Amino acid sequence: AQSVTQLGSHVSVSEGALVLLRCNYSSSVPPYLFWYVQYPNQGLQLLLKYTTGATLVKGINGFEAEFKKSETSFHLTKPSAHMSDAAEYFCAVSEGGTASKLTFGTGTRLQVTL
Amino acid sequence: KAGVTQTPRYLIKTRGQQVTLSCSPISGHRSVSWYQQTPGQGLQFLFEYFSETQRNKGNFPGRFSGRQFSNSRSEMNVSTLELGDSALYLCASSDLKANTEAFFGQGTRLTVV
Numbered sequence: 001a002q003s004v005t006q007l008g009s010h011v012s013v014s015e016g017a018l019v020l021l022r023c024n025y026s027s028s029v030p031p032y033l034f035w036y037v038q039y040p041n042q043g044l045q046l047l048l049k050y051t052t053g054a055t056l057v058k059g060i061n062g063f064e065a066e067f068k069k070s071e072t073s074f075h076l077t078k079p080s081a082h083m084s085d086a087a088e089y090f091c092a093v094s095e096g097g098t099a100s101k102l103t104f105g106t107g108t109r110l111q112v113t114l
Numbered sequence: 115k116a117g118v119t120q121t122p123r124y125l126i127k128t129r130g131q132q133v134t135l136s137c138s139p140i141s142g143h144r145s146v147s148w149y150q151q152t153p154g155q156g157l158q159f160l161f162e163y164f165s166e167t168q169r170n171k172g173n174f175p176g177r178f179s180g181r182q183f184s185n186s187r188s189e190m191n192v193s194t195l196e197l198g199d200s201a202l203y204l205c206a207s208s209d210l211k212a213n214t215e216a217f218f219g220q221g222t223r224l225t226v227v
Contacts, residue, residue: 032214043118043204043218051214090157099216100145100208101170104157 002027002093006105014113019078021108023065023091026072032099033074034092035065038107044090049099050074061085086112116141118207118219126225132193135222139186139207145169146188147216148180151202160203163188164210195226 007022025031032051036044048059055067065076074091088109092102119138127133139146147170148160159172163182180190186207192199202223206216 034216036218041220041223043120043220044206045218046215049214092157098145098208098210099214100147100162100164100206100210101159102147102149102157102206102216103159104149106156 002031002095002103004091004093004103004105006089006091006108008108009106010109010111012111012113013081015083016080019063019076019081019085019110021076021089021091021110023074023076023105024072025074025091025093027093027095029095032094033065033067034094034099034102035059035063035074035076036090036092038088038090047076047089081110081112083112083114086110118205118217120203120205120219120222122222123220124223124225126227127195128227129195129197131195132191133195133224134189134191135203135205135224137188137190137205137207137219139188139205140209140217143207143209143217144186145208145210146182146186147206147208148188148190149204149206150174151204151221152198152200157204160190192224197226200224200226 003026005024035047050067091105145164147162162170182188202221204221205219
C-alpha cells in the first residue's frame with residue numbers, strides 16, 4: 001500500500017524567503033507524485049507532477065520539486081515566497097500509472113508574513 | 115474547456131436523511147473519482163468510476179455509493195447521514211489516455227445537523 005508523510009502541518013516564512021515543504025512517500029511500485037494547492041473553500045489545483053523522466057520538476061507559480069528515489073522524497077520548493085502563496089499544500093502519490101486514485105498526505109499550511 | 119463542475123456547492127442535511135451530490139467531469143474525461151475531506155481524517159479516496167463501472171473503492175461503509183452515467187457525469191449518494199459525514203466532498207476527473215493528471219472541482223460542502 002502507498003502512503004505519504006508531510007513533515008510539518010504548519011510552515012511560516014517571510015515574504016521573499018525560501019519555501020520548503022517536505023514530502024516522503026512509500027510505494028511498492030514506481031510512483032506518480034503530485035503537489036496540489038488548496039485555497040480556502042476551494043478545490044485542489046495541481047502545482048506539479050512527477051511521472052517518469054527528469055527528476056527535477058517545474059510547476060506553476062515558480063514552484064519546483066525534486067524526486068529522490070533513494071530518499072523516497074518529493075520536497076516542494078520556491079526560491080522566494082509571495083503573500084499569495086499562503087494556502088494549504090498537499091502531496092499525493094498514485095500507483096498503477098494513473099492519477100485516478102490518489103493517496104494524500106495530511107497537508108501543510110503555509111503562512112507568509114511581511 | 116469547462117472545468118469539473120460540482121453541484122450543489124453547499125448543503126445542509128439532518129441526521130438520518132440521505133443526500134446526492136453531482137459531478138460533471140471535463141469534456142472527454144471518462145474517469146471520475148470522489149474524495150472526502152475532513153479536518154480529522156484529511157483527504158480520503160471514496161471511489162472511482164470509469165465507463166459507468168466502479169473500478170476502485172476506498173475504505174468507506176456501504177452507506178456511501180456512487181454511479182456514473184453514459185455521459186460520464188457521476189453522482190454519489192450517502193444514506194442515513196451521520197454527523198461525522200460532514201465534510202467537503204471533492205470530485206476529480208481524469209483522461210486516462212493522457213494518464214497523468216486529476217482535475218478537481220470546487221467541492222460540495224455538506225453539513226449534517
